[in-house]
Amino acid sequence: xxxxxxxxxxxxxxxxxxxxxxxRAGTKSKNLLTVRNLSTHFxxxxxxxxxxDDVNFELGHGETLGLVGESGCGKSxxxxxxxxxxxxxxxxxxxxxxxxDGVDLLKLSEDGMRKLRxxxxxxxxxxxxxxxxPTLTIGFQIAEAIRQHMGLSKKASYNRVVELLSKVxxxxxxxxxxxxxxxxxxxxxxxxxxxxxxxxxxxxxxxDEPTTALDVTIQAQILELISVLSDExxxxxxxxxxxxxxxxxxxxxxxxxxxGRIVETGNTDVIFDNPRMPxxxxxxxSLPRLDDLRSDRLRTIEGLPPLLINVPDACRFNxxxxxxxxxxxxxxxxxxxxxxxxxxxxxxxxxxxGWIA
Amino acid sequence: MxxxxxxxxxxxxxxxxxxxxxxxxxKRLRKNRLAIVGGFGVLLLAFAGIFGPMLAPHPYQVQDIxxxxxxxxxxxxxxxxxxxxxxxxxxxxxxxxxxxxxAQVSLTVAMVVQLVVLFIGVPLGAIAGWVGGRLDTYLMRxxxxxxxxxxxxxxxxxxxxxxxxxxxxxxxxxxxxxxAIGLTSWVTVARLVRGQLLSLKETEFVEAARAIGVNxxxxxxxxxxxNAIGPVIVAVTLGIPxxxxxxxxxxxxxxxxxxxxxxxxxxxxxxxxxxxxxxxLVLMPGTLIALSLMSFTFLGxxxxxxxxxxxxxxx
Numbered sequence: 060x061x062x063x064x065x066x067x068x069x070x071x072x073x074x075x076x077x078x079x080x081x082x083r084a085g086t087k088s089k090n091l092l093t094v095r096n097l098s099t100h101f102x103x104x105x106x107x108x109x110x111x112d113d114v115n116f117e118l119g120h121g122e123t124l125g126l127v128g129e130s131g132c133g134k135s136x137x138x139x140x141x142x143x144x145x146x147x148x149x150x151x152x153x154x155x156x157x158x159x160d161g162v163d164l165l166k167l168s169e170d171g172m173r174k175l176r177x178x179x180x181x182x183x184x185x186x187x188x189x190x191x192x193p194t195l196t197i198g199f200q201i202a203e204a205i206r207q208h209m210g211l212s213k214k215a216s217y218n219r220v221v222e223l224l225s226k227v228x229x230x231x232x233x234x235x236x237x238x239x240x241x242x243x244x245x246x247x248x249x250x251x252x253x254x255x256x257x258x259x260x261x262x263x264x265x266x267d268e269p270t271t272a273l274d275v276t277i278q279a280q281i282l283e284l285i286s287v288l289s290d291e292x293x294x295x296x297x298x299x300x301x302x303x304x305x306x307x308x309x310x311x312x313x314x315x316x317x318x319g320r321i322v323e324t325g326n327t328d329v330i331f332d333n334p335r336m337p338x339x340x341x342x343x344x345s346l347p348r349l350d351d352l353r354s355d356r357l358r359t360i361e362g363l364p365p366l367l368i369n370v371p372d373a374c375r376f377n378x379x380x381x382x383x384x385x386x387x388x389x390x391x392x393x394x395x396x397x398x399x400x401x402x403x404x405x406x407x408x409x410x411x412x413g414w415i416a
Numbered sequence: 417m418x419x420x421x422x423x424x425x426x427x428x429x430x431x432x433x434x435x436x437x438x439x440x441x442x443k444r445l446r447k448n449r450l451a452i453v454g455g456f457g458v459l460l461l462a463f464a465g466i467f468g469p470m471l472a473p474h475p476y477q478v479q480d481i482x483x484x485x486x487x488x489x490x491x492x493x494x495x496x497x498x499x500x501x502x503x504x505x506x507x508x509x510x511x512x513x514x515x516x517x518x519a520q521v522s523l524t525v526a527m528v529v530q531l532v533v534l535f536i537g538v539p540l541g542a543i544a545g546w547v548g549g550r551l552d553t554y555l556m557r558x559x560x561x562x563x564x565x566x567x568x569x570x571x572x573x574x575x576x577x578x579x580x581x582x583x584x585x586x587x588x589x590x591x592x593x594x595x596a597i598g599l600t601s602w603v604t605v606a607r608l609v610r611g612q613l614l615s616l617k618e619t620e621f622v623e624a625a626r627a628i629g630v631n632x633x634x635x636x637x638x639x640x641x642x643n644a645i646g647p648v649i650v651a652v653t654l655g656i657p658x659x660x661x662x663x664x665x666x667x668x669x670x671x672x673x674x675x676x677x678x679x680x681x682x683x684x685x686x687x688x689x690x691x692x693x694x695x696x697l698v699l700m701p702g703t704l705i706a707l708s709l710m711s712f713t714f715l716g717x718x719x720x721x722x723x724x725x726x727x728x729x730x731x
Contacts, residue, residue, distance in 0.1 A: 144623065173631060177630075182627035184627075186620060189621060191621055191624070195642065203628060207629050207630060208629060
């Protein structure tokens, strides 16, 4: 990773250079985040794992974008790559650009990147039990990012911590600053994580399965909280989830990931009404439904996601797809436009002239 | 919660005080009777070490020759003459005063050696564990060499090599010995800290800290070391009796505290020739060594149980 980021640019300089490059290429920076050709590989004893393979997407200011897919599809690695937190070794971002607010994050110095983490980009992790340090008080952990980035006085940062804690719905916030994580319930801890993520008014929050470790009732509260606060602060959210129900309720747009690639992208209602990729059908079909009385077994997609070592030039979903034809095994389809604006899918069968209408 | 409080305005609202790791550990330590006994022993030793010279009936080096002569040229046995409650040695020096002075030396051993251990062991272990890779390998090979080197030989070599320097003469030659003991005993703490950091650095709260832009140094010092402090405290507490014993061994060999100052080891050395005639000259410092070793060990064991998060809620 060091080679890729050896240019010691301050964020401002990098912003200027990238903006000039962008102007020349004729792209406008109306998006908060533009990811281009992002590839992240893991170098393991068994071979090179292409965990994220040539991923492209955009995220507008204040928009909520879903990233859905099974476990092992590269969702989390994508999020980690955006903030360059991929463990190195064995992981490495091998190519691409991540233009955030006009700055290419992959070209920033490590120091410049650190100044951005937590300040411009907040992170909500999956498991609030293990993501908080058991030996530090809640107050310290929330104040840490504020001290790190905002240069507030002790008094001011204390007030801000109290304000944040009440904002995320923790009663008697003042009395609980000195408490340790084990004195909070799971839902409360996730609220604390949200407070940490929001502490410096970030422009973007990466929420990596924020409710997976929580039970269903708490899940709804936490999602509601993320949704309300991101509206209030005007924060864009990249929501990573394997739960399509959550994506449907929260997101403006959805990217479906499979095997390290984005296989379908579009507005949420389009994806749910008229998915154009058999994998998305499979995902939707696996959702348990209250009104489905036909069978008492949960439907699944047969098989497992592919191992991402030496991936052949073929549709990555073809071994599990019931519509596979020879072409699917011979050449990987491109992400091509479908009828609705902004709707793209990676499937031979649903392309114009394909065998699924 | 807020509505409940409003509904019963006069109900006493129990404000839950925060219960940190330390409070929790203290609660468990308090229940461990042996550890409390050990703790009292340690406090007593500390008291004797700090205020010993003030409490002593005589200065430790003053000879009461008249008393020895009056006793037929034999050292005074304990409890015979209230001027020398624990008797004197053959030179007429008050044994109680010398034992108290020895307590001070032992306490200094405990402190200086463990400080050396902490100053070398913790940073080295932390760097090796956090950075990992090749640096880790090199640092751990160095600790292996120190571990394999014979302790006594190293200490004797060091005290011979530096005897004539200012460092060698500092504090009556004691400092040199203490530093030498420290240099042979930091290995355990270094390995301990490294092992702790190796597992702690994979935790998610480290990733979370990096995700809010905390730099490496703060992650190690603020997030990781507090998590590793429990085992280190235990190791240091259990290292103290080893150091006291090492000092006694060296003193017995004639290295370290120089006369007329006394340590429990030199007192045993002085008395061992007449052990059949005047056994108390050996028994008393020997008992004190044994008691302080036991105190520190009991306390250390108790701390280990109290600070072990896996034992939380048990006992």
